[in-house]
Amino acid sequence: MENLRLSNLKTILPYNLLAERLVLSSILTIPETILVVSEKLPIEAFYLETHQIIYKALLILYAEGKTIDYINLITWIQDHGFLLKIGGSHVILELLNQIYKINNLDEYLSLIYEKYLRRLLIKLGEEIIELGYLTNIPLETIFTKIEQSYFHLAENKSTKHLISVKQGLQQIAKEIEQGLKIPHLSGLKTTFIELDVITQGFQNSDLIIIAGRPSMGKTAFAFNLAKNIAQYHNTSVVFFSLEMTKQQLLYRLLASEVEITSTRLRAARIKETEWFEIHKIINKLSSLKLFIDDTPELSVNDIKLKVKSINFESVKKISLVVIDYLQLLEEVDQTINRVQELSKITRALKKLARDLNIPIIVLSQLSRNVESRVNKKPILADLRESGCINFFFGDSVINKMKNSIIYCWTGRFFSKQKLFDIKFTGQKPIYRLSTNLGWSIFLTSDHKILTEKGWKKLNKVILNDLISIKLLFYANSLTHFNKSFITWDKVIKIRYQELAAVYDLRISSYSNYLVNRIIVHNSIEQDADIVIMLYRDDYYNKENSEKNIIELIVAKHRNGPIGSTKLIFDPRFLRFFDT
Template sequence: MNKIVKFEPNTKNYLPHNFLAEKMILSCMLVNSHVIEIVIKNLTTEAFYFKNHQEIFKTILILHKNKKIIDIITLTTFLQETGKINQIGGIKVLIELINQVPNLVYLDDYVKLVKDKFIRRLLIKLGYKIINSSYITNIPLETILNDLDYEIFTLTNNFQFKNLVSSTDLIYKVFLELQENSINPILPGLASGFYSLDSFTQGFQNSDLIIIAGRPSIGKTAFALSIILNVLNSSKLPVLIFSLEMSKKQIIYRLLSMETNISQLRLRSGKLYKTDWIKLNKILKIFSKIPLFIDDTSNLSIYDIRSKIKLINSRYQKIGLVVVDYLQLMQSVESKNENRVQELAKITRSLKNIANDFNLPVIALSQLSRSIETRSDKKPILSDLRESGSIEQDADLVLMLYKNEKSLIDDFSSNSIKIIDLIVAKQRNGPTGNLKIKFDQIRTKYSDL
């Protein structure tokens, strides 16, 4: 058996760092207490390369947290009492920092320099981790790639350089935004195309995980496709559908039926009239230009979803919406020793992370538990979500479709038209309540009542 050699960074050669920039930042923090808040929002202890600088930074953070005065006396006293004064190189190191006379105007540049070197060190360590992981053959390759992909994405996403903005600038920008919105009212989130729902939620917000739940055959996919068409028509932003239940062709037939008002039965049978062909030609031309992407991979993993979102995102820069149909059909790559509840908890948490990482709304369809059928009141509640704990916890918005027999009315010309209750069962940043929408069963299309 070949022995696996563990590759590690050669610490004999210095890793990337900037000694003077680190000294300048610590000096700024000692000279001006207002600087501390700015620095701690941008740098962690590990961002400092030298151990004595890390210790000084940690001490400043402790004193700041305890609302103590921060100067050479309090700093020296704390380090002496904790027995760490010699670890930092003695009091002479602190005196050097005080005598540095830093220019606070260039603090932003110092922070950027230190952060740049910190990211480079992390990349070097990650490079060695990639090499070592490649030798471990008893871990699935998909798991290794998923972990590494997520680490790289987190690294680039969390450590992007951002301009330091004062509260005065922020307040001024917010005031201008409020003024602009009062003159030209806009929806803060992505419009679903359902007026009653958008009024209630102010649209789908970026980084939100939205759950659409209901019993089988209630029309969850139809509702999601109605939203997708509305988003494509209004925003022109790309939409991704990950369909684990229906094929690409089935989805296209549904969309064509919804847009042309030709029943799926007639579309599939080919019993089309001349007027139907005119409608189809018009819609097909539109469909050929819209940025709609459909993936009907059956054994879909979170890694697949993340990779494909990155691919589309790199091409279009901005994605409007991601839809997963549906949750209970997804599998986790690490599910060997887990029950289904634990497995689903990982999936919903990963979907929420995707919404956060790519800053877009993610819609996931979900089944409701069969226990609802045994109750006299069949109106769904949050606990009716199958394996509900994790879904309820991670979701920012939970919408439930319910065919309330008491609300069905006969004022429509076709028996195929039904009134469906749209229950806003959870909304993290808004109210909950009950709305009503219209469902055309023949064309599987939802619309405003």
């Protein structure tokens, strides 16, 4: 009997017939309500096909600027051969005679949308059952697909991002007014004064990259940030450590607070007076809403699932995510090489920051270019891992190109730069871009070139787009040119060429260079809103009188100024202080 009841339920999907009729009736009688309805309901939200056809017709009439009334609606439906499908013209007349209250419209929309989500949930359940039987697909792939489908369903994106200019400006006015009454930073305060002045705090939806060479203190600094923000704002922060264990991080945290080295703590070489202080500090730190996850192999989707799970179980939602570090993150798609993978991961992290509407901090290693320079201070060009250029030369010619000179565009003039290395990064699909003046270049689809409207990936470039071309320049020194001749050449053809070898060019100062006169980009920092680079001069220069000073170089700030500030670094307890 129970099985029969479940079988009957499966054939009747959730929907609200009366609410669907009342909403369509409201549009027919008061056409202005379509503005509200179209913001909140997709066509699929209506269960009955008849109602979907009518709603689609109403949306098209509105989009075409036609009057929404009985005559125009019937005409459109009849002209498109749907009159018999909806059951005849009397169905529309019945909608016109439907009695409803306009002030209840939001309730009716909620009823329809709730049933729509339930139908999607049922569909997802059926897909999960089917996936469970597909033993030829790895479980990791199945779980990822389920997670993506679930979060797409849960996020309710159809109404989340749409606001009018009026609503947006009113909200901004309230924020400014509140700021006048109580001055405060617009983002999460790090408690490091000069850094907060430059960044104005870490903003929601921002992707912040903290980069440095090994031994610069990236993990210690990021963990200090996580602890400071959780403590100062009394908010929830999650720290994903792909390299260190949670036990190691917790020993560091306790050592820095009680001012006893983690070596002594681990060995339990503690005095009785220190023991009471440790208990006191542990009770204090236990109130922090700081979560640590030390799963060694994580993808961006794994991180998203874990954050959503914490948000579901906690009263206070996560306000900041910290990931240590980028190069240890994994991507589910194993068919792409590591270069493509890292680029895909940074884009996914930026999207995740927007979806969760919180800042995400991710640590990153810098390239070895730093070590080969006299000046070891890092620059944006060191944050590279692209590899999208194809050269039709032999290995011997490519090897000879190393340590040669290449031209870069500074934004005002060309500059000669040393080509430190050409690194083979695998086989990728290559496309040939041809211009009106006869120039051509071979690139992967996601490599960026300089167009008249700024940097564009090749897959976003269309025919007749204008791209930058170097024609001629006159030298007045060995390194710079005071007259630069840049012209814009029209793209006339983009064609798939072949699967071919691609290379990553490593240059000293700039993240672009010229290939066959065309200016192309060579950087992975494009997805970041803020890039902070860590530099300790005493690590490289032992004679430096300024010991234990770490410089924070804000090398990129999409919505504010760049600059640098210095902090005092305590190597014994791995703490940072304002100078």
